Amino acid sequence: MSAVIDTHGHAHDHHGGYGGVMRWITTTNHKDIGTLYLWFSFIMFMVGGVMALAIRLELFSPGIQFFNPDLFNQFTTMHGLIMVFGAIMPAFVGFANWQIPMMIGAPDMAFARLNNWSFWLLPFAASLLVISFFTPGGAPGVGWTLYAPLTVQMGVGMDLTIFAVHLLGMSSILGSINIITTILNMRAPGMNLMRMPLFCWTWLITAYLLVAAMPVLAGAVTMSLTDRHFGTSFFNAAGGGDPVLYQHIFWFFGHPEVYIIALPAFGVVSQVIPAFSRKPLFGYASMVYATSAIAILSFIVWAHHMYTVGMPVQGQLFFMYATTLIAIPTGVKVFNWVATMWQGSLTFETPMLFAIGFLFLFTLGGFTGLVLSLVPIDIQLHDTYYVVAHFHYVMVAGALFAAFAGIYFWLPKWTGRMYDETLGKWHFWLTMIFFNITFFVQHFLGLAGMPRRIPDYPLMFESWNKVSSIGAFGFGLAQLLFLYVVLKAIRSGAKAPERPWEGADSLEWTHLPTPVPYHTFETPPVLK
Amino acid sequence: MANELLAGRRERDNRRLFTRLSVVAVAMFGFGFALVPFYDQICRALGINSLVERGEIAANSQVDRTRLVSIEFDANAHGMPWRFQPAVRHMEVHPGELVQVEYEVANVRGAPVTGQAVVSYGPALAGRYFRKLECFCFTQQTLAAGESRRMPVSFVVDASLPGDINTITLSYTFFEVAGLGGKS
Numbered sequence: 104m105s106a107v108i109d110t111h112g113h114a115h116d117h118h119g120g121y122g123g124v125m126r127w128i129t130t131t132n133h134k135d136i137g138t139l140y141l142w143f144s145f146i147m148f149m150v151g152g153v154m155a156l157a158i159r160l161e162l163f164s165p166g167i168q169f170f171n172p173d174l175f176n177q178f179t180t181m182h183g184l185i186m187v188f189g190a191i192m193p194a195f196v197g198f199a200n201w202q203i204p205m206m207i208g209a210p211d212m213a214f215a216r217l218n219n220w221s222f223w224l225l226p227f228a229a230s231l232l233v234i235s236f237f238t239p240g241g242a243p244g245v246g247w248t249l250y251a252p253l254t255v256q257m258g259v260g261m262d263l264t265i266f267a268v269h270l271l272g273m274s275s276i277l278g279s280i281n282i283i284t285t286i287l288n289m290r291a292p293g294m295n296l297m298r299m300p301l302f303c304w305t306w307l308i309t310a311y312l313l314v315a316a317m318p319v320l321a322g323a324v325t326m327s328l329t330d331r332h333f334g335t336s337f338f339n340a341a342g343g344g345d346p347v348l349y350q351h352i353f354w355f356f357g358h359p360e361v362y363i364i365a366l367p368a369f370g371v372v373s374q375v376i377p378a379f380s381r382k383p384l385f386g387y388a389s390m391v392y393a394t395s396a397i398a399i400l401s402f403i404v405w406a407h408h409m410y411t412v413g414m415p416v417q418g419q420l421f422f423m424y425a426t427t428l429i430a431i432p433t434g435v436k437v438f439n440w441v442a443t444m445w446q447g448s449l450t451f452e453t454p455m456l457f458a459i460g461f462l463f464l465f466t467l468g469g470f471t472g473l474v475l476s477l478v479p480i481d482i483q484l485h486d487t488y489y490v491v492a493h494f495h496y497v498m499v500a501g502a503l504f505a506a507f508a509g510i511y512f513w514l515p516k517w518t519g520r521m522y523d524e525t526l527g528k529w530h531f532w533l534t535m536i537f538f539n540i541t542f543f544v545q546h547f548l549g550l551a552g553m554p555r556r557i558p559d560y561p562l563m564f565e566s567w568n569k570v571s572s573i574g575a576f577g578f579g580l581a582q583l584l585f586l587y588v589v590l591k592a593i594r595s596g597a598k599a600p601e602r603p604w605e606g607a608d609s610l611e612w613t614h615l616p617t618p619v620p621y622h623t624f625e626t627p628p629v630l631k
Numbered sequence: 632m633a634n635e636l637l638a639g640r641r642e643r644d645n646r647r648l649f650t651r652l653s654v655v656a657v658a659m660f661g662f663g664f665a666l667v668p669f670y671d672q673i674c675r676a677l678g679i680n681s682l683v684e685r686g687e688i689a690a691n692s693q694v695d696r697t698r699l700v701s702i703e704f705d706a707n708a709h710g711m712p713w714r715f716q717p718a719v720r721h722m723e724v725h726p727g728e729l730v731q732v733e734y735e736v737a738n739v740r741g742a743p744v745t746g747q748a749v750v751s752y753g754p755a756l757a758g759r760y761f762r763k764l765e766c767f768c769f770t771q772q773t774l775a776a777g778e779s780r781r782m783p784v785s786f787v788v789d790a791s792l793p794g795d796i797n798t799i800t801l802s803y804t805f806f807e808v809a810g811l812g813g814k815s
Contacts, residue, residue: 213649276656280652280656284645315655315659320663348670
């Protein structure tokens with residue numbers, strides 16, 4: 104590796120053979136690829152966010168104002184797909200790329216070139232999703248779950264979406280294999296598994312979930328594809344297939360997917376909370392076991408998404424009990440975070456604010472999840488806005504808040520510059536307040552019976568929908584402030600001190616200078 | 632030297648793990664497909680797939696078995712080159728019972744002909760109780776030169792048919808639709 108040779112005075116020689124755009128296209132450096140993942144996910148966050156605002160614009164008043172119902176359905180579908188696969192998942196893969204090698208004392212990811220390919224599949228997948236809007240018949244309007252039999256009836260846009268899911272799946276699987284191999288084989292001497300920062304543990308388990316669950320989704324959409332074009336009848340009832348079978352296969356992927364999104368968020372929060380409590384993470388081993396327990400349980404609870412398909416009551420009972428069981432390891436984690444803060448010398452910088460916001464709101468989302476796990480209640484609330492409120496509490500206030508916490512936490516380390524603390528706090532409070540204005544009221548709408556994925560609603564739902572739409576626009580604007588804060592930090596932020604957070608004690612803080620050099624731990628660190 | 636040896640071993644370990652994990656991913660792709668016969672078998676074994684069991688299909692409870700009404704079928708082609716007759720000329724039905732009968736029609740002209748059937752009932756009062764679910768008289772019929780066809784009529788005689796009506800004559804008359812002979 105020529106890059107080992109240190110040639111001072113040339114600013115770009117350490118960036119490999121190319122400059123400009125080619126540097127980013129050909130890069131195999133885990134930090135570069137982490138940056139690419141994070142920017143890609145932010146762009147997708149904006150694209151999906153615009154669709155969310157279009158949805159809330161239409162729902163501001165009853166009746167059909169701006170978009171025909173078909174386009175509305177396309178927005179709800181693409182908003183879901185883009186946010187899940189384009190924004191949240193790549194964001195955490197971005198964190199994994201940046202952090203895992205530094206946290207375990209490895210020079211880079213195990214398969215550096217594969218890592219480059221895993222990322223560069225994503226823009227093509229995202230383009231397919233966006234292009235589908237401009238095909239005859241538009242993007243699929245079937246909901247992000249891509250349920251049969253609707254998928255069999257859609258136009259060309261559906262095929263593009265299926266190929267996009269294939270690419271996204273391939274990217275995730277390759278990325279996961281890379282992460283597992285890095286964590287298992289590339290740790291510095293002395294960094295045994297139970298000494299790893301919890302972020303690495305949550306990603307190790309998430310990567311296993313991805314390798315096991317993602318191919319099942321690829322199989323499900325492949326079956327839809329052959330049903331559409333090659334005359335098979337997996338889900339086509341006219342040919343003896345069963346649309347409910349699709350739901351079983353989809354949710355066998357879909358529920359682990361929920362934890363694929365949540366576990367890395369748990370990992371980030373488990374780094375941030377101890378750092379700002381100036382105490383080690385409470386119950387580290389129990390955190391590891393709880394994470395594993397959640398991962399294993401996630402494979403046996405899938406049918407709680409489909410209580411209303413006409414399942415035998417024994418099936419409903421099994422899935423109800425298994426689902427409520429997940430509350431136990433999740434509760435262990437929540438109590439461990441609270442216990443970490445207990446008697447700590449707390450300070451409330453922006454990362455900590457987001458982590459605490461996560462703790463409050465994710466727990467609330469967990470509670471509504473517990474409500475929905477109960478069959479008699481779920482049958483009432485199935486496909487209402489209560490469900491929409493629930494999963495936005497765990498996806499936005501859970502995963503997204505954790506991602507913000509992570510960005511504010513590690514940005515000084517990555518760039519060597521501090522973000523503007525005042526503006527960061529503004530970003531947090533605006534996000535927190537507008538998030539709740541948007542989504543808390545959706546609980547009321549759901550309890551009153553407003554169905555999801557419908558562009559129109561009866562007059563009685565008008566007031567809460569107006570509140571929710573106003574909140575959504577506020578939330579969207581607050582994220583432009585986030586972009587400004589990050590850009591300002593990168594361009595003209597104050598120089599970060601060598602240890603920006605004195606409570607943070609994983610390897611990247613204790614063994615590496617700030618900002619981190621382009622290549623780190625080419626000789627493994629010495630661990631006491 | 633030692634370092635290079637270590638790097639080589641690590642490379643080998645990495646490749647081995649990559650292969651294993653790829654096999655897991657491919658196997659899980661296959662597992663998705665294996666779920667198809669698996670669900671089929673388990674639902675068959677436990678009998679949980681069909682919400683409506685065979686033999687449980689609802690029977691018509693609105694049939695008045697105490698009464699029989701005589702239906703006579705009549706057919707005329709008004710100045711048309713069509714041979715038009717009912718397959719059955721007479722039948723006895725229970726009020727409320729769904730009945731299907733057929734009419735036969737044949738075009739004896741050497742060119743296509745379009746006709747429209749007009750229905751009439753005897754007595755006329757019975758028309759109100761005679762509910763047709765499917766009838767060739769709902770649309771125009773076009774027969775090619777020399778074509779013959781069997782056309783269904785499905786009907787239910789309403790159970791509220793007045794007690795003094797014991798016979799209903801169902802009469803169809805076909806009229807040629809002028810000007811459409813050669814078209815459509």
